Amino acid sequence: MLLFGLEQLNNMLHPSFMVQEKDKIPRIETTPPPANRWTKGLAVEDIPLEIHDLTVAYHHKPVLYGIDLAVPPGKLIGIIGPNGAGKSTLIKAIMGLLPTDSGWVKIFGKNNRKNLKRVGYVPQRESVDWDFPVSVMDVVLMGRYGKLGLFKRPAKEDRDIASACLEKVKMMPYADRQIANLSGGQQQRVFLARALAQESDLYFMDEPFAGVDAATESSIIGLLHELRQKGKTILVVHHDLPTARNYFDMLVLLNMRLVDFGPTEEVFTYEKLQKTYGGRLTILSEVAEAVRQNKE
Ligand SMILES: Nc1ncnc2c1ncn2[C@@H]1O[C@H](COP(=O)(O)OP(=O)(O)OP(=O)(O)O)[C@@H](O)[C@H]1O
Numbered sequence: 001m002l003l004f005g006l007e008q009l010n011n012m013l014h015p016s017f018m019v020q021e022k023d024k025i026p027r028i029e030t031t032p033p034p035a036n037r038w039t040k041g042l043a044v045e046d047i048p049l050e051i052h053d054l055t056v057a058y059h060h061k062p063v064l065y066g067i068d069l070a071v072p073p074g075k076l077i078g079i080i081g082p083n084g085a086g087k088s089t090l091i092k093a094i095m096g097l098l099p100t101d102s103g104w105v106k107i108f109g110k111n112n113r114k115n116l117k118r119v120g121y122v123p124q125r126e127s128v129d130w131d132f133p134v135s136v137m138d139v140v141l142m143g144r145y146g147k148l149g150l151f152k153r154p155a156k157e158d159r160d161i162a163s164a165c166l167e168k169v170k171m172m173p174y175a176d177r178q179i180a181n182l183s184g185g186q187q188q189r190v191f192l193a194r195a196l197a198q199e200s201d202l203y204f205m206d207e208p209f210a211g212v213d214a215a216t217e218s219s220i221i222g223l224l225h226e227l228r229q230k231g232k233t234i235l236v237v238h239h240d241l242p243t244a245r246n247y248f249d250m251l252v253l254l255n256m257r258l259v260d261f262g263p264t265e266e267v268f269t270y271e272k273l274q275k276t277y278g279g280r281l282t283i284l285s286e287v288a289e290a291v292r293q294n295k296e
């Protein structure tokens with residue numbers, strides 16, 4: 001059951017979205033700083049993520065253009081941008097889940113598809129079929145899959161690690177429950193436990209705070225800080241601008257193109273956020289408020 005479930009779950013994580021009509025996003029002309037600005041002097045194998053000239057299209061229509069990005073190790077990084085900006089697409093392309101039209105992605109100096117064992121991924125909740133009949137413990141054990149190899153059964157050590165990760169997100173009491181029978185926030189925590197069980201060096205989390213309560217959000221932030229403390233690199237898609245300033249060391253500003261990437265205090269400015277969000281009023285008043293709070 002576990003192996004069967006595992007293959008199914010992996011298939012389920014592949015993007016099979018319906019085409020959605022999203023807001024039209026204005027073309028932005030930007031000149032982001034050189035991609036290697038924050039990784040200069042590092043050996044290529046020490047650079048967690050390096051992307052060059054990445055273009056991704058759905059049905060021949062590009063949604064990400066010419067992305068150049070190099071991410072230093074040991075940072076907690078927010079990916080910020082409006083709906084339809086290509087945030088999930090960027091992560092899926094990095095995970096090798098989508099065909100790319102141009103460019104390359106390297107993970108610790110190697111072709112991304114060859115180094116995925118070093119990567120943990122928490123997909124956007126809506127992209128997962130939660131009705132799939134599998135238990136909480138099975139989902140987390142699947143996080144050990146990369147370490148186990150395809151036909152090995154999980155050992156006691158794997159179960160212990162999976163249990164410890166469930167403990168961390170306070171979901172151990174639900175270990176035997178089917179994932180369909182959890183609340184949205186609990187499902188999110190299970191996927192976080194699965195990523196933790198992967199013991200990766202580089203993590204991608206697509207809106208891990210969507211649908212979780214404030215207490216869970218702050219405990220997840222605590223876990224992310226622990227990972228950072230251990231030198232891990234974590235990229236998190238995050239929608240709430242006021243908290244983004246406090247949560248992240250660095251920000252990726254994305255709107256089909258890379259608008260900017262750098263330390264939060266340098267990038268979280270009204271002008272740069274306005275470029276990213278293309279002048280949407282409600283968001284901009286939120287930005288103005290967040291920037292004002294930073295100055296206080
Ligand atoms: N499978 C698909 N087929 C066609 N177009 C797609 C597909 N998936 C996404 N798109 C389109 O690609 C663009 C980027 O989508 P993506 O999901 O990456 O945005 P996002 O920044 O993650 O948005 P959100 O904040 O809503 O999660 C959007 O215009 C979207 O409609």
Ligand SMILES: [Mg+2]
Nearest residue numbers: 087088089124
């Ligand atoms: Mg998304």
